[in-house]
Amino acid sequence: MSAVRENGVIVAIDGPSGAGKSSLTKLLAKRLGYIHIDTGAMFRAVALSAKRAGIASDDDKGLAELCQGLEISFARDGETCRVLANGEDVSSEIRTEEIGLLTSTISARKPVRQALLEMQRRMGAKGGVILEGRDIGTVVFPDAEVKFFLSASAEERGRRRYLELAARGESATLEETIAKVIQRDRQDEGREHAPLKQAEDAVPIDSTSLSIEQVLELMERTVKERLAQGGKG
Numbered sequence: 001m002s003a004v005r006e007n008g009v010i011v012a013i014d015g016p017s018g019a020g021k022s023s024l025t026k027l028l029a030k031r032l033g034y035i036h037i038d039t040g041a042m043f044r045a046v047a048l049s050a051k052r053a054g055i056a057s058d059d060d061k062g063l064a065e066l067c068q069g070l071e072i073s074f075a076r077d078g079e080t081c082r083v084l085a086n087g088e089d090v091s092s093e094i095r096t097e098e099i100g101l102l103t104s105t106i107s108a109r110k111p112v113r114q115a116l117l118e119m120q121r122r123m124g125a126k127g128g129v130i131l132e133g134r135d136i137g138t139v140v141f142p143d144a145e146v147k148f149f150l151s152a153s154a155e156e157r158g159r160r161r162y163l164e165l166a167a168r169g170e171s172a173t174l175e176e177t178i179a180k181v182i183q184r185d186r187q188d189e190g191r192e193h194a195p196l197k198q199a200e201d202a203v204p205i206d207s208t209s210l211s212i213e214q215v216l217e218l219m220e221r222t223v224k225e226r227l228a229q230g231g232k233g
């Protein structure tokens with residue numbers, strides 16, 4: 001294990017959409033007493049801001065300027081964590097399917113990745129943190145002490161997303177939702193800059209037939225074993 005940082009280790013959780021990253025990151029962070037950073041929410045905040053400003057998803061100059069003037073932060077209040085873009089709470093607005101797909105497109109642009117890479121490294125540098133995303137273990141913190149690659153079949157991930165949408169009263173069919181999951185996988189895996197892929201030293205977890213609790217147990221055990229091998233908690 002590399003030298004441990006001021007506040008503890010860095011845990012990276014990467015994987016495709018709907019694999020359970022956000023749910024597990026929050027639960028694991030609570031168990032370990034770590035903070036969690038949802039990097040997808042940061043990309044979503046950029047996409048929402050670009051949409052509002054009428055910046056096209058291939059306008060690299062416009063996107064670079066947008067990112068320069070955009071401060072993304074998290075407001076933590078007990079169990080909840082709000083996402084702020086220049087001080088405005090955008091937590092709900094960034095969670096629509098439309099913003100999800102736009103985010104997948106905009107996050108492929110180099111100036112956006114560069115701007116958020118710097119922010120994410122600053123946020124996580126002291127350790128004691130779990131970051132979830134697509135490229136945490138490969139690009140943002142390739143030296144993270146613990147890396148997980150969390151996946152599940154596209155059908156199962158689509159089913160989970162469909163249930164979420166139904167609970168929110170949003171109309172979508174299961175087939176459409178699975179198709180969107182597959183489209184997002186293709187975009188995230190196929191892009192030139194920082195594509196979604198498993199880091200060589202990541203622990204793979206297929207959650208298709210595991211409960212959230214089972215995945216949590218597995219992750220917690222793995223982190224604690226690594227800490228016992230030479231880190232501090």
Ligand SMILES: Nc1ncnc2c1ncn2[C@@H]1O[C@H](COP(=O)(O)OP(=O)(O)OP(=O)(O)O)[C@@H](O)[C@H]1O
Nearest residue numbers: 016017018019020021022023160164207210211212
């Ligand atoms: N192992 C699991 N079994 C059943 N449901 C799960 C499991 N893991 C996550 N879920 C559910 O699947 C949905 C998607 O999970 P979550 O938002 O954590 O995924 P994600 O990987 O963060 O997705 P995205 O990258 O799109 O934000 C949630 O409703 C969550 O409760």
Ligand SMILES: Nc1ccn([C@H]2C[C@H](O)[C@@H](COP(=O)(O)O)O2)c(=O)n1
Nearest residue numbers: 039040041043103104107133134135
């Ligand atoms: N580290 C990251 C995190 C997210 N993205 C992109 C790719 C996703 O399709 C989109 C939304 O992420 P989600 O909130 O669904 O996890 O953001 C990325 O490229 N890199």
